[in-house]
Amino acid sequence: MDYYLESLRLHEKNRGKLEVKSKVRIKNRRDLSLAYTPGVAEPCRRIHKNPSDLYKYTNKGNSVAVVTDGSAVLGLGNIGAAAGLPVMEGKAILFKEFGGVDAYPICLDTQDTEEIIRTVKAIAPGFGGINLEDISAPRCFEVEKRLIEELGIPVFHDDQHGTAIVVLAGLINALKLTGRQFSETKIVVNGVGAAGVAISKLLMAYGAKAENFILCDSVGTIFKGRTGLNAIKEGLADITNTACLLGMDDPRCKKGGLGDIIDGADVFIGVSKPGLLTPEMVGKMAKDPIVFAMANPEPEIWPDLALKAGAKIVATGRSDFPNQVNNVLAFPGLFRGVLDAGIRTITEEIKIAVAEAIATYLKKPKIDQILPSPLDKKVAKAVAKAILKFKPKSL
Amino acid sequence: MDYYLESLRLHEKNRGKLEVKSKVRIKNRRDLSLAYTPGVAEPCRRIHKNPSDLYKYTNKGNSVAVVTDGSAVLGLGNIGAAAGLPVMEGKAILFKEFGGVDAYPICLDTQDTEEIIRTVKAIAPGFGGINLEDISAPRCFEVEKRLIEELGIPVFHDDQHGTAIVVLAGLINALKLTGRQFSETKIVVNGVGAAGVAISKLLMAYGAKAENFILCDSVGTIFKGRTGLNAIKEGLADITNTACLLGMDDPRCKKGGLGDIIDGADVFIGVSKPGLLTPEMVGKMAKDPIVFAMANPEPEIWPDLALKAGAKIVATGRSDFPNQVNNVLAFPGLFRGVLDAGIRTITEEIKIAVAEAIATYLKKPKIDQILPSPLDKKVAKAVAKAILKFKPKSL
Numbered sequence: 001m002d003y004y005l006e007s008l009r010l011h012e013k014n015r016g017k018l019e020v021k022s023k024v025r026i027k028n029r030r031d032l033s034l035a036y037t038p039g040v041a042e043p044c045r046r047i048h049k050n051p052s053d054l055y056k057y058t059n060k061g062n063s064v065a066v067v068t069d070g071s072a073v074l075g076l077g078n079i080g081a082a083a084g085l086p087v088m089e090g091k092a093i094l095f096k097e098f099g100g101v102d103a104y105p106i107c108l109d110t111q112d113t114e115e116i117i118r119t120v121k122a123i124a125p126g127f128g129g130i131n132l133e134d135i136s137a138p139r140c141f142e143v144e145k146r147l148i149e150e151l152g153i154p155v156f157h158d159d160q161h162g163t164a165i166v167v168l169a170g171l172i173n174a175l176k177l178t179g180r181q182f183s184e185t186k187i188v189v190n191g192v193g194a195a196g197v198a199i200s201k202l203l204m205a206y207g208a209k210a211e212n213f214i215l216c217d218s219v220g221t222i223f224k225g226r227t228g229l230n231a232i233k234e235g236l237a238d239i240t241n242t243a244c245l246l247g248m249d250d251p252r253c254k255k256g257g258l259g260d261i262i263d264g265a266d267v268f269i270g271v272s273k274p275g276l277l278t279p280e281m282v283g284k285m286a287k288d289p290i291v292f293a294m295a296n297p298e299p300e301i302w303p304d305l306a307l308k309a310g311a312k313i314v315a316t317g318r319s320d321f322p323n324q325v326n327n328v329l330a331f332p333g334l335f336r337g338v339l340d341a342g343i344r345t346i347t348e349e350i351k352i353a354v355a356e357a358i359a360t361y362l363k364k365p366k367i368d369q370i371l372p373s374p375l376d377k378k379v380a381k382a383v384a385k386a387i388l389k390f391k392p393k394s395l
Numbered sequence: 396m397d398y399y400l401e402s403l404r405l406h407e408k409n410r411g412k413l414e415v416k417s418k419v420r421i422k423n424r425r426d427l428s429l430a431y432t433p434g435v436a437e438p439c440r441r442i443h444k445n446p447s448d449l450y451k452y453t454n455k456g457n458s459v460a461v462v463t464d465g466s467a468v469l470g471l472g473n474i475g476a477a478a479g480l481p482v483m484e485g486k487a488i489l490f491k492e493f494g495g496v497d498a499y500p501i502c503l504d505t506q507d508t509e510e511i512i513r514t515v516k517a518i519a520p521g522f523g524g525i526n527l528e529d530i531s532a533p534r535c536f537e538v539e540k541r542l543i544e545e546l547g548i549p550v551f552h553d554d555q556h557g558t559a560i561v562v563l564a565g566l567i568n569a570l571k572l573t574g575r576q577f578s579e580t581k582i583v584v585n586g587v588g589a590a591g592v593a594i595s596k597l598l599m600a601y602g603a604k605a606e607n608f609i610l611c612d613s614v615g616t617i618f619k620g621r622t623g624l625n626a627i628k629e630g631l632a633d634i635t636n637t638a639c640l641l642g643m644d645d646p647r648c649k650k651g652g653l654g655d656i657i658d659g660a661d662v663f664i665g666v667s668k669p670g671l672l673t674p675e676m677v678g679k680m681a682k683d684p685i686v687f688a689m690a691n692p693e694p695e696i697w698p699d700l701a702l703k704a705g706a707k708i709v710a711t712g713r714s715d716f717p718n719q720v721n722n723v724l725a726f727p728g729l730f731r732g733v734l735d736a737g738i739r740t741i742t743e744e745i746k747i748a749v750a751e752a753i754a755t756y757l758k759k760p761k762i763d764q765i766l767p768s769p770l771d772k773k774v775a776k777a778v779a780k781a782i783l784k785f786k787p788k789s790l
Contacts, residue, residue, distance in 0.1 A: 003428050003429060003433050003434040003437075006429050007430075007436075007438065008434075008452070010429045012451055015457060016418070016455070016457075017430055017454070018416065018417060019418050019497050020413055020415055021415075022413060023411070023413060023414050024409055024412050026488065026489070026492045027770075029770065032723075033402075036485040036486075037469060037692070038692045039401060041402075042402050043406045044468060044469065044481050045471065051477060054478075054480060056406075057406040057410075058410070058411040059412070073439060074432060075436070079440075081521075082449055083439050083443035083446075085449060085520070085521055087431075087435055090430050093418075093419070094421070094431065096414075096417055097421045103415060108517050108518065109519060110517050115517065119513075119514055122504050122510065123502070125502040126501060319427065374427065375423065375424065
């Protein structure tokens with residue numbers, strides 16, 4: 001079946017995918033007087049007197065802006081925010097269908113970091129949270145950091161942390177099934193953009209050892225002293241591939257491409273490009289290796305090839321193979337929980353709790369089922385529930 | 396009945412008034428693959444190649460941002476954009492209920508003219524139109540003018556033009572019922588903010604003579620040479636109260652307050668403060684005078700007092716008296732028509748066509764029914780239909 005043409009027809013027939021609806025009835029004069037003037041003046045006055053009443057009398061506490069600058073849309077690259085609108089509308093309806101969250105797409109006519117920050121801050125009063133989407137690295141790191149610091153509502157870059165959470169969830173089950181500990185697992189991350197960086201950081205926060213990581217970008221491995229590293233990669237070079245800290249010429253310092261450094265790795269995590277992991281490379285990994293090949297739309301290696309080459313567990317981003325890493329397992333329940341609990345900052349602890357909730361949602365994970373189905377709407381409920389324990393005491 | 400407490404309860408029970416919903420089903424893998432990845436990549440690609448496809452594959456063509464800076468919310472004044480959110484949500488649901496338009500509230504955390512303009516431009520790609528709301532004068536004039544010039548989508552400040560259109564509609568019928576012509580009618584406008592300016596301009600565009608207007612602000616009448624006039628009022632002083640152009644000391648130059656200049660006026664239009672028009676003043680107006688007393692929440696004069704003092708026709712902003720001037724008669728149908736016709740700029744001709752459509756919607760207007768009921772949802776259809784003739788030829 002041709003998903004592309006079918007999807008085009010679906011979008012044209014419905015003129016997009018979302019609509020705005022009234023939650024209250026407007027049939028008679030009384031309805032109009034309560035929902036609008038003169039009655040509406042009273043909630044306005046209350047909020048003016050007590051700003052936190054905004055959460056009581058408006059939809060703010062259930063609303064999220066899905067904000068993009070269109071600089072890294074799906075695997076399509078920098079196609080601009082307008083062309084990204086179908087993705088943002090899709091994201092918005094997934095928020096509602098899975099998490100009961102009212103999300104609205106905001107496509108920005110700018111790709112300037114400061115202008116993005118300024119605009120999101122300017123429109124923030126009506127929203128309960130900000131979901132950043134498809135903003136390219138390294139700009140996305142600064143945008144997210146600043147908005148977290150400067151806004152009083154939760155801000156979450158899904159391409160980073162949504163992906164990282166679901167990878168951690170899958171890896172919790174995959175390591176269990178192959179008898180590994182995070183602290184001893186050797187991990188190769190291929191692709192050091194938004195997702196690669198966030199995955200590495202979250203796995204380290206969960207207990208994976210930084211010195212057991214080797215990160216590769218399109219040039220080769222990341223190591224202390226390599227040229228062409230941005231600030232984020234410099235920081236990662238300080239803690240990973242640690243033999244290089246002794247000197248770039250140390251024989252244990254891993255330099256070169258994926259083929260040169262994959263030997264003995266327990267886990268491969270690909271957030272890069274189709275076809276970059278060969279069966280030969282899988283063959284050089286440790287016993288019962290784990291492969292997360294999440295390039296879109298085609299993985300770094302096809303699951304059947306990886307399994308034939310010796311992989312014990314294979315996950316991809318695709319719905320037509322087992323073990324789909326799909327952010328919809330995380331973001332709807334995460335925002336549901338964060339909004340319900342009145343949480344202002346989504347900490348590493350919360351992300352880990354979400355990953356654990358997704359992992360343990362499966363009573364008996366199997367090698368071809370390390371993650372729940374993305375269509376199982378009860379996952380979001382389990383995720384939201386796991387977040388409630390982080391509710392601030394003052395509320 | 397206490398509208399204020401009832402309204403508060405309604406807002407609290409529903410946590411606001413609007414929600415975002417999916418127009419497509421998400422039940423199985425196929426649904427997910429069409430509404431989101433991988434299928435969604437295709438509409439993105441098409442839009443990237445041909446930007447006008449945005450109107451074909453997304454909700455842009457049916458969506459309007461209801462934008463406020465909260466500087467002039469209802470009669471509450473400058474309470475800030477957050478406290479204005481209940482009004483913006485109310486506006487948004489009226490857009491949907493009456494016009495089938497998906498409107499979303501955008502509350503701005505700034506009241507700086509340039510920052511408002513920059514922010515609206517930055518978020519415009521996803522919207523098919525911009526409805527400016529409750530932005531104070533004179534800032535609103537510059538904001539609207541610049542956005543009309545700099546954006547390629549319709550921009551409409553409802554407090555100005557929505558009010559002006561409905562006043563014109565009511566006045567068309569009121570003049571007919573009292574046997575007057577626009578060109579000969581003497582009009583006093585009390586209140587020279589956003590609404591007063593727009594009403595004056597639209598009535599002049601329709602055929603009322605500028606020299607037959609006297610405008611009053613809180614200081615007194617507007618005339619050439621008066622101090623404390625902003626640029627907009629300076630412009631109006633050049634064409635109204637024209638005896639003053641001969642010199643401020645000309646005895647026919649109308650100076651002073653409402654009581655000093657109301658003699659012989661055919662029409663009083665109040666967009667000012669409660670109680671400013673006394674029965675004595677009505678008594679000094681021409682025979683069968685027409686009073687539009689639209690101050691909120693209490694009119695410049697109560698209808699029973701005005702009628703007793705000799706007024707032939709009285710209109711207010713209130714739903715509990717006949718002849719309610721309610722913008723909901725205009726904006727939903729206006730945007731419905733403008734979006735359907737692919738119109739980029741809402742011209743004076745379009746505003747006049749809308750006013751005529753509202754006026755002639757009543758087959759037999761009466762002195763206590765110069766305007767249709769704000770609850771009659773067929774008015775919006777008539778308005779939208781009247782706009783179709785302005786459809787650009789190139790479409």
